[in-house]
Amino acid sequence: MPATATRRRLVEAAFRLFAEQGFEQTTVDAIAAEAGVGRTTFFRSFASKEAVVFPDHGPILAAVDARLASASRATADVALVEASAIVLTTYLDEGEVARARYALTTTVPALRAAEVANQRSYQQLFRNHLRGWLGSGDDDLLAELLANAVVTAHNHVLRRWLRGQSEDPAGDLAEAVGLATRSLRPAADTETQVVVLRSGRDFEELLPAVRRLLDEG
Amino acid sequence: MPATATRRRLVEAAFRLFAEQGFEQTTVDAIAAEAGVGRTTFFRSFASKEAVVFPDHGPILAAVDARLASASRATADVALVEASAIVLTTYLDEGEVARARYALTTTVPALRAAEVANQRSYQQLFRNHLRGWLGSGDDDLLAELLANAVVTAHNHVLRRWLRGQSEDPAGDLAEAVGLATRSLRPAADTETQVVVLRSGRDFEELLPAVRRLLDEG
DNA sequence: CCGTTTATGGTACTCAGTACCGCCCGGTAA
DNA sequence: TTACCGGGCGGTACTGAGTACCATAAACGG
Numbered sequence: 001m002p003a004t005a006t007r008r009r010l011v012e013a014a015f016r017l018f019a020e021q022g023f024e025q026t027t028v029d030a031i032a033a034e035a036g037v038g039r040t041t042f043f044r045s046f047a048s049k050e051a052v053v054f055p056d057h058g059p060i061l062a063a064v065d066a067r068l069a070s071a072s073r074a075t076a077d078v079a080l081v082e083a084s085a086i087v088l089t090t091y092l093d094e095g096e097v098a099r100a101r102y103a104l105t106t107t108v109p110a111l112r113a114a115e116v117a118n119q120r121s122y123q124q125l126f127r128n129h130l131r132g133w134l135g136s137g138d139d140d141l142l143a144e145l146l147a148n149a150v151v152t153a154h155n156h157v158l159r160r161w162l163r164g165q166s167e168d169p170a171g172d173l174a175e176a177v178g179l180a181t182r183s184l185r186p187a188a189d190t191e192t193q194v195v196v197l198r199s200g201r202d203f204e205e206l207l208p209a210v211r212r213l214l215d216e217g
Numbered sequence: 218m219p220a221t222a223t224r225r226r227l228v229e230a231a232f233r234l235f236a237e238q239g240f241e242q243t244t245v246d247a248i249a250a251e252a253g254v255g256r257t258t259f260f261r262s263f264a265s266k267e268a269v270v271f272p273d274h275g276p277i278l279a280a281v282d283a284r285l286a287s288a289s290r291a292t293a294d295v296a297l298v299e300a301s302a303i304v305l306t307t308y309l310d311e312g313e314v315a316r317a318r319y320a321l322t323t324t325v326p327a328l329r330a331a332e333v334a335n336q337r338s339y340q341q342l343f344r345n346h347l348r349g350w351l352g353s354g355d356d357d358l359l360a361e362l363l364a365n366a367v368v369t370a371h372n373h374v375l376r377r378w379l380r381g382q383s384e385d386p387a388g389d390l391a392e393a394v395g396l397a398t399r400s401l402r403p404a405a406d407t408e409t410q411v412v413v414l415r416s417g418r419d420f421e422e423l424l425p426a427v428r429r430l431l432d433e434g
Numbered sequence: 435c436c437g438t439t440t441a442t443g444g445t446a447c448t449c450a451g452t453a454c455c456g457c458c459c460g461g462t463a464a
Numbered sequence: 465t466t467a468c469c470g471g472g473c474g475g476t477a478c479t480g481a482g483t484a485c486c487a488t489a490a491a492c493g494g
Binding site for chain 3: 471
Binding site for chain 3: 244245246260264265266
């Protein structure tokens with residue numbers, strides 16, 4: 001069930017009525033009437049009253065899945081950023097609709113629950129691909145942590161933009177995802193990564209310890 | 218509304234009927250009748266049909282909150298492990314009831330949604346306390362990431378135990394929470410931390426780059 | 435032109451959740 | 465003992481989401 005004309009009219013009617021009267025005060029009958037269709041048609045297009053608030057969830061999920069599927073372990077870092085950027089830019093393009101949705105999800109408990117369920121499907125998507133990239137070793141806790149971190153970072157940036165606290169959402173996303181995954185991500189065998197942490201000691205003082213640790217690795 | 222006798226009987230009746238007929242097939246009327254009370258009394262004890270599956274959510278949440286409130290920045294690490302251990306041991310003590318709940322939440326979508334909503338309340342609890350410990354600096358992304366990581370680690374260990382794949386859940390929890398938070402946790406200013414990542418190059422070859430990065434820091 | 439999908443609207447039903455009311459029962463004061 | 469009162473409980477009635485089913489009409493292929 002792609003974006004047919006009926007679907008679009010139902011979404012517009014729903015957002016209009018939700019803005020006027022609130023979510024709970026608006027019945028499905030009223031939405032269908034506003035869109036000029038029958039109540040049955042509404043439930044043919046949307047599985048629930050909550051689903052009409054997230055009409056593009058399926059397509060976006062598929063796009064993210066496709067982006068992640070086209071990556072390999074070597075290109076995983078970029079894939080994580082770009083896949084989450086797909087979601088972010090979709091919201092950015094929506095503009096006021098995204099802000100209206102934010103107002104609803106922060107107000108109506110049922111919609112907050114639905115949003116969390118949606119985020120869960122993203123998290124599972126990332127986790128599944130990460131499992132493949134990480135070789136599905138003895139433990140998949142790392143994949144779960146990374147997937148969760150990416151989704152959390154994305155949501156954080158998105159919320160900041162929705163509140164008007166971000167001028168460069170795309171840049172913030174790359175930075176946030178990097179922060180979220182940098183420390184958890186194991187370095188590829190052939191690559192070289194240098195992690196710099198602030199230290200109160202002199203570099204020379206640390207050298208023996210660093211050398212010893214690297215030798216053990 | 219603490220754990221009155223009526224509440225306990227409702228919970229037992231509900232789990233009995235859910236096991237026999239499934240969640241959707243069991244009406245609230247049937248649960249109330251099985252417990253020997255009226256339908257009204259059920260909704261006086263539980264806000265929804267789903268809530269009866271998580272009867273101890275409120276008390277556990279309060280216990281976790283109390284444990285986190287008794288900690289400071291210096292004792293944050295232990296507090297994170299012990300607070301999540303409160304939740305874990307509660308499930309461990311439940312035994313078969315916890316496994317029955319797991320069977321339900323993995324099967325019934327509505328219950329999965331309710332469980333996710335519960336986990337969200339834990340995550341918010343951890344996040345709020347972490348914000349205080351981290352000094353609520355310029356950005357609270359770190360608190361969110363850490364809170365999410367702790368909850369994810371806990372859920373991972375709990376699920377492994379529920380599936381019978383863990384002999385030492387408490388030990389696994391400490392390890393998992395440590396892994397989840399170690400890399401994200403910022404080093405205190407006066408401390409020195411050395412992060413070792415595998416590298417295909419010789420140490421001597423890396424020295425100039427390391428020195429340059431440290432100087433910049 | 436006809437048979438067959440396909441989308442739609444309407445009707446009827448189940449059930450969760452809410453509001454309200456009347457009842458009973460234990461405690462308290464006169 | 466009687467009168468009063470407050471809290472817990474059961475029953476009734478209602479709204480509204482979601483499902484099942486059926487009839488119809490338009491589109492479509494032969």
